[in-house]
Amino acid sequence: MTRNVVLICLDTVRKDYFDDYAPRLQELASVSFEQCRAASGWSTPSHASILTGALPHQHGIHTHNRDFADLSRSDTFLADIPDHTALGASANVYASSTFGFDAVFDRYSDIAPHRRFPDGMDMEKFIQDRDEDGVRRYLEFLRAALRHDHTLESLGNGVLFKANDLFRRAPVPKVLDDGASIVSSEGRSMVDSTEGPFFLFTNFMDAHGPVHHVLGYDRNLHSAPNDWTSFAFDDWEINIEGVSADHEQDIRYHRELYGAAIDYLDRTVASFIAEIQRQTDRETTFVVTADHGENLAYPEDDDLFGHTSSLTESLLHVPCYLINPPEGYEPTEPSYFSHLELGDLIVGLANDETPSLFRERVPAELIGVSIGGPPGGPEEYRYWDRMLRCAYDGERKYVWDSLGASRKYEIDHERPCWQRRANNDDVAIPSWARAFFDVEIRAYKERAQAIETDTDQDVDATVERRLEELGYR
Template sequence: MRNVVLLCLDSVRKETFDAYADRLADRSALTFEQCRAASSWSAPSYASMATGDLPHEHGVHTHDTHVTGIDRSETLFGEFESHRTLGVSTNVFAGSAYGFDSFFDEFVDVTEAHRFPEGLDPVAVRSESDRTGPGVYLEFLRAALGSDHPLSTLANGGVGVLDSASENAPIPKLFDDGARAVTRTSRTLIDDTEEPFVLFGSFMEAHTPLRHLRGFDRSLHSASNTFTTADRTVWELMESPEEHREFLETRREVYGASVDYLDRVIAKFVDWVQANTARETTVVVTADHGENQGYAFEDGLVRHKSSLSEGLLHVPLVVVNPPEGYPETEDRYVSHLELRSLLAGMARDEVIDPTSDRIVAEHVGMSAGPEPPGRTEHWDRLMRAAYDGTTKYVWDSQGARIEYELDPDRPCWQRRVDDATLPEWATDRFDAEAYAYKRRALAEQTASSSADGVDEGVQDRLEKLGYV
């Protein structure tokens, strides 16, 4: 039995990965050039990767972001009865707050204030305290000194304070969004595991808000130390992208630098895994979804709101040390819906063909976050996409039907051709009509906010990421 490591880079589109992730590309023996995410933002995408189901089938989407209704036996991780399942995540939607930890034997949440998981979480200590002002810090110090791991707890507190201070100072941000903590914690979990293992890790460095980080390559972008994408709302950028052209260009540069940084950190981790695991270990790197960057061919859209553009769906999928028998490059379509069977097969040292001539994707609702200033129903619609060769069909719950032309040699690009007549095979893949399912999902909505039912620390993180 092989070990399997699945590493997910949040918000990394294929085009940018190809341009900046040279180290991972060099280490990969198998590249799927035409991989598509099953949905356009984290909560439904991770659920689809785990289950092999579309959002309307597994039920995780804008109107219910929790995976607690999904049993582990129905997921990718339930395929590995002979393996120990390990998870380390910086993504709140792929974390314990939303039930994602229930899929694993051992799971660790990493946040900016909790980079050393063996220590106490300063935000949790603060949340449980009745004190204000300096009294909170004294109570944290007392809790740290009385904990099982006082040095790690104090380190969490110190890093958290410095990280917050550097966010608003005219200096590079001092600490990353958890990438080094994820790889460090993953090494510890692997060292403590004797049986075959499956490790899941998520990385948030390419997710907004973006700004210059101390570890970024300064030659890759022109942003000042005070530049931050948090200065402009997604709605401002999409309303008039030409007015924000210089800002968007700088944003793209910093985004590229973030992918370069991830490439360096993860490549070192991949090298460590290959050198320090007794069994053969296959490492799979992908992204939960991509990111719109305001280009004309993606209708000036920014971030990952209410879209099934190629910038969002065309994501990297590379494999380090696959079982023998796979080609170096696969040019046919592969959907994240097939990750479950692909990884399970690789763990058994089998060659699995996950490719297809036709694939589909879906999102239900706007995605978590503040509502737009107008046209709320438009942004909150259900959208579906179907691929067939160089043709892509997109339709929604408001009656739009659009055909796009794709170019296999231009990642993340699409060109609108005309209003579409949907082929029967595309609509047959969905067992619920778009408008009817969207109306039902909205009526059955279990959470009015993505922050409902989560603790203060998770709410702070969601607010920083623009989801609240």
């Protein structure tokens, strides 16, 4: 017997906030892997590790090479479920056709928040490709929409794009969400047109910064003004100079809106799951997780903000819940489960099995700075761009970097996303921890920098703007 499997990636959602703000998905789930850890601290290497089961230094897709183009299906777990049609819908620009992520799937849909009807015209691209302005631009848009194969969808995209652009500057809620509704719609459409068993990958970006109040968010969950966004402050200022009294209000707004975004995802994704279940006769299992979490400037986040240049528990400890799995798992599985094993889990579920993939020790790795770069000179950049590795053993966590620093942290399996430095001195990293990695850390960092690609520099203006919106520029 084979099952459909749907992997739901809630981008940038940390475990503790998920547990507090996603009660519907938890109620739907019959199994929780309580000690799930991401393989890296940001989207590109984490998604590559999910697909391949390899650490970033092994698959080679990370800060210095963000392109999936050299990845073949045989390199991924999809090769082990050949009878399943591989479908994907993603609002994450780094998990899109721009960076070759779609190549290992049979059908894939790139989602942009401004493009509510994917079959219609891409309004942002239309504007970037035109020199006209004012009335002439509107007339040219109408002519192009009427010539398009999907006229009504194109007109709808145009109206919603303009409305969202106008309301974004007004003290009212943002009209359009950050892609959740379109990812859901595209996922349902793909499933509806697929014969036989399928695997569906979905990436929801609504909890990813910048955060702002969106029509549909629960206003009782936050106190941020309608026109406030997290672009109001600079992450790097907090990361370099520390949290000050000037930041307190903005950080509070951000944390509250982050929780409200997860609540919105909880409602949207629960409805999406119910629709998929109604559409399919075959048993379908849903895996709900996140590619990584988010630092929110708590002390246990080392007072860091965002998801760059660290391997804190807030980045690595992510939810992992199974909805409608085969019999075999306990309702709460307390041992470590790494995203390096996620592919094997999906293959097992697709074959109506519950493989034992829990470990006493698991690793994670970050090759360099994930988002832009800090202000300052070369030495400042060198620090934030350092390579980091970590390894878990029980309630101990060892972290070391390519500049020679090493730390030991205490963690608590009853306190998601919490860590505390065990001492102030550098520590000896155990041999078992280093054994997870094939290449010495400094040697790999130098090698990666030497072959760095310029994939990000080749994107068109539409993608460039989307990367800016997400804080990657």
